[in-house]
Amino acid sequence: MRRGLLAAAAATALIVAAWWWWILRPGREAVALVLFGREVILLAPRRLLVLAVLPWVWFGRSLTLTDLPRAQTALSAIVRSLLIAAVAIALARPASPWHSSRVSAVFLVDASDSVSDDQLEASRRFVEEARRHAAAGEAHLVTFARRPRVVALGDQPLAPIERHAGAGDATNVEAAMQLGTALFAPATLRRLVLLSDGRETEGATIAEAYRAAAAGVRIDVSPLPGRARPEIVLHGLSLPPRITVGRPFEVAADIVSTHAGEATLWLEQDGLPNPLDPRRAVALAAGANHVRLRSLVRHAGHVSYRARIDARGPDTFDQNNHQIAAAVVSGRPRVLVCDGEPERAGAFADALRAESLDVEVRGPHGVPTALRDLERWDLLVLSDVPPVFFGPDQAAAVETWVRDLGGGFLFAAGPSASGEGLAGSRLERLLPVRFGTERKRDEPVLALALVVDKSGSMAGQKIELAKEAARATADLLAPSDLIGVIAFDSQPSPVVRLQRAAARARIAGDIARIVASGGTSILPALQGAFAELQPARARIKHVILLSDGQSSYNGIRELVDEMAQSRITVSTVGVGDGADRTLLGEIAEWGGGRFYFTQDASNVPRIFTKETTEVARSALVEEAVGAVAVKRADVIGGIDLAAAPPLRGYVATKPKPLGEVIVASQQGEPLLARWRVGLGKVAAWTSDLKPRWSAPWIGWTGFARLWAQVARDTMRARASQRFDLRAEVVEGVARVEIDAVDRTDRFVDGLEGELVAIDPERPSERRSVALRQIAPGRYAAEVPARPAGALILRADLRRDGKPVGEATGAVAAGYPAEYADLTPEPRLGDTIARVTGGRVGVAPADVFDPRGERVRFEHDLWPGAIGIAALLLLLDVLLRRVRLFGRKAVST
């Protein structure tokens, strides 16, 4: 027994080793053998390991207690071994190559919009007739338009083929072929039968045909019967390659009609009727018709056209009655000036016009609200526009325009655009200077003297309201500001000495002590105020005088003039009919302030509040300011700023860390600063551009030159060279190529650049992609494009950040290509039939004709092995139940 055990183990090891050596080690997934001259493939050869149990059959036999002679037990062991071997071989999945001439066909039926109902019905009849020759499971149907769809073929006659609702505007034969490939029955000759008008709009059918040919698929083609439907197609809308502002040109419309008839051609420019030729009655001839309409563009930038033809006769599709075109319009640099007081912006605009810039002046409501409005401009100037007119959306549009499209932005502050409302705003983030934080800690900006009439006539509600107004004024001021209160009758009495407004409680207490009594004498009171304010250190010194009575004029004019020379301004408030409106008005005029009058004393607090707010606009510096060049820069090259007269004011700001201050005030605060934002530049001028603060400058000889230089420096950079741009839309992608060849006929290499694509109808969906050099002087990029729509393309090419050249162009398609041509196109079918060895014009009865071909497939042999095992089982039992040897007597 021990020997038997060892022998079985050794034999098992031998079989396992052979299995490892032959199958496992080489990593064989399948093993091909030739048995009796026939090729047999084992598809799961690793399962042959089961054969390792065979030695144990023989070991079992060595343990036998049966009453059978050795020969019969040996025979039985052989049969049992064969049985086990047969099962093991079956498990190894033997297969043998066979051949079949059965045909499996998938009908690919074009159900796109370019296929007529008659053609679709013809396809249905074709499929119905052809499938009569097919066995079960050998015919399948795929209908397709933009995408393919499997249609179950039952036993019933084929119902009318359904169109692909909402997806019939494209034809993708490739996708249908690919889906059809997944439907073939196994072990059959594979045929695709294409029933299409051949107008492919998506996909790469030729490539798929090659793949199909490599996979042994033949494509038969049955061209659809073509019968022309009445159709008018606005085939093309073309613009001249170069459009110049103000020069008329022709827009050419190509119309293809299947029949003669009458129609009207409409043309829109940027959504509005075409300026010169908005509509034209057209007598169409059968075939191609060319219609030209005159047009004119008034703005540089880009322009888009949409044409529509209304036919008075039959026309199958409406989709192809539209067409669009777009182009880039060249012109002089365009500047948009938005000013809070447009009537006063003339000097600045004229200065730019004199330097060959196209300027348009708008009021504060004309600030562009969308990117599309900004696109046509090279420079946007916001001048003295109150922040209320410049919302977050506008700021976002300007930011995108500057950052991504290289637009130029000049911000001129002016009195309306002081720090209030700007500090921390999106607009301020765009600027190279910061508002609202310019005040130095503890430095008083405003020194305010309230000179309040406390004569007897003020008694009662008036004096109380005046006191309340004085307290409210103190509350309004910044803690570091100075306030003084002088109550007067015939003599002034300082109620609150000039002091910081921080001590509000004490100031309020002092004001509360004012009691009305006595006459009215303004001069001594003003003298007292002058005496308080003159030595004070504050940028703004102001007096508010309140009175309800009459006073002597003597000496007041002289005093107020003297105060004005000391940069102390005076505003006056008259209360009630008793007030000397003439005197108070004159004092305000002499003092450079404002005069208020009210019958109702209850208005006094409000007037004080308004006046204080007006004066306390602390960022404004309304004084003579000399401009000093603090940095040498081309933008002020050739301009002698030292010879420039002083400005009358500016808004105090602080430069941002990356901001570049070019011109500053004598106090060192920025007047002109600039920086780069993305592709564009932003400049900030903290004074104004009109005859308020810049009045002395307007007459200065350097005014026009300075602003022309600033405008040119800030505006969208214009490259020195224009390169050719070509673009085509293929399957939803605009492929753009730019040829950079310089004037000496050399390729311009090594540039960086980016392509910006703008959809005129969806300007917010603009895309920006990097250009990549692909050949000498050739740069390329791809951007997504709608199947029906236009794209304005603009490329800027730079070397080391400096503009080298630009290229512009446009691609447009008014409708999906599905509707461009409705006549059958036989070449596609011919080509793919030739590539795959299929037939053109196959008859329904011939679809399932194998044409003498056979397909090789692998026929499973494992059932045979299992059957043999079953027979061997019976034989084995027979060997146990019938004694074949040893019938004669045995002697012991």
Next chain:
Amino acid sequence: MTFVGLAPAWVAGLIAAGCVVLFVLYLLRLRRRRVEVAFAPLWTRVLVERDSTNLFRRLKRWLSLLVQVALLAFLVLALGDPRLGRVLEGRDVVVVIDASASMKATDVAPSRMARARAEAKRVVRGLSGADSVLVLRMDATPRPLGPWDVDVTAAARRIDGVMASDTAADLSRALDLAVDALRGRRHPTVVLVGDGDWPAEPLAAPRLAQVDLRFVPIGSRGDNLAVTAFAGRRRPADRRRFDLFMEVRSFRAVATEVTVEVRADGVLVDRRAMTIGPGEAVRRTYQDFGGRGGLFEARLVAPPDADCLAADDRAFALVPERRRRRTLLVTDGNLFLEGALLADPDVSLERIPPAGYRPREATGFDVAIFDRVAPEPPPGVRGVLLVDPQGGGAFAVVRRVVDPILTDVARDHPVARGVVLRDVNIRDASAFAVGPSDTTVASSFGAPVIVARADAGVRTVAVGFDVRGSDLPLRAAFPILLANALDWFVDDEADGPLLVTGSAWRVPVDSAGPIDVTAPSGRRFAAPVVDGRAVVWADEIGPWTVGKLTVAASLGAPAESRIAPRHPAGAGGVALPAPELRDTGLRRDVWIYLAVLALVVALVEWFTYQRRITV
């Protein structure tokens, strides 16, 4: 349960018949051997004991019969190839295997493609018996490798056949195809097997909202160096000279020393070592090549561990050779025309006066140029240039324009490429009527003055003015315009075509019938010719032979050279999960389990029989 093999009746019949045979065999009593013994009483006692266990023996016999019947039933049932019904809720799974060029990377042994096949098979084998699977190969043209399979072995065999191509992956198309195939099916699932460096948009497409997207990552690192651009172009004004542009890019995180070789028709013309920084692209222009052109190859040599993908280490640039054009000039004398044509080394010029021109006798010319006449062109010419035809020939003149200014030039037309016609002074010119197959190359305020026509077989350019009555011959634009026109006539392209794999080429050939094509691998096939161009689908990098022409394809897809594996995200930016492999263990091919059961029973029964436990 259904039977795919033997019909159920046959199965039942065979089992019944087998049972009868076994029963009959078990009725047989094995004839005992006659053994002569020396002393019989001893054996008589043994026989008495045996009679007492008769009942047990009968039971053992029936048990043995039952085992044999079971064994037979297992085998016959296996012959029926029974399939389980869909008791489990199955899935329909599309396994998309990335077979693009990047899958040839060897950062994982033996290659990403081999690993992807193994992973895909693991996915397929992990599917339950109720699942069905469609294997889809993804490269530039994704396609299914067969029908829906329920047979795991068949699906695995299809996966074994997936080989990486030299083209870029088109995930969008692959997913579209998967969604089409899954329309209306149960629990649609897509398993993507690949390196994952795919664009994000297709994975977030709304069409995939109802699809369970899974991902199996392949690849370990992204070390690669590639020739990402290589192309040649002839100079617009001097077509005898050309430039080559090459871009070599590193996709590594460290600097690498490489050597770049440039070969012209197989001959080494440049070899230089360079160091490329991390992620750097080195661009080099080889300027001012002279000569006939040819096929150029750029080859990058880098340390093997630094460059895991070899497919993008070669790129090809074709600068088409200039063909000599036999040109007939019919003129009474035009020094400007003659001078410009004689200066072109690619022009073989013959001049005859109009009076001596006989169309039938003028054979063998590629191009005919008629100066101020417009007779019938000679047979066989490929292009005709009409200079101031004055209403003769095929171009009708609408009117005569005095002192025209060329306002519009179709710069994208091959004849006008690189031609600057601004401010050209012209005495007067004909304005042509433009037909459907005509293209206005240059016009004066909408009046077509230079028109090109592409009719079947012959291309024509008509110039509406006498060049001697203009200053055009004094400008650089004149020879360029002539060279462009001649190139267009004979289909010579100034620019070398940028041929990349994964695209259909349309190669101009002389033949109208199918043309023999030999791929870089030696594969040969016949390509159809459509409109004078052989249509070839290129899926291999290297030189191709199309008829007598040699062209070459490069990978030309920098995204494919970026081989760093990445885990893609689906809708909402959520990383795609791994596939859930069910462990049901029970597959639909039940016969295997029956066969294994029969095997085990046969073996056990053999031992029990030998030891007389069964009989």
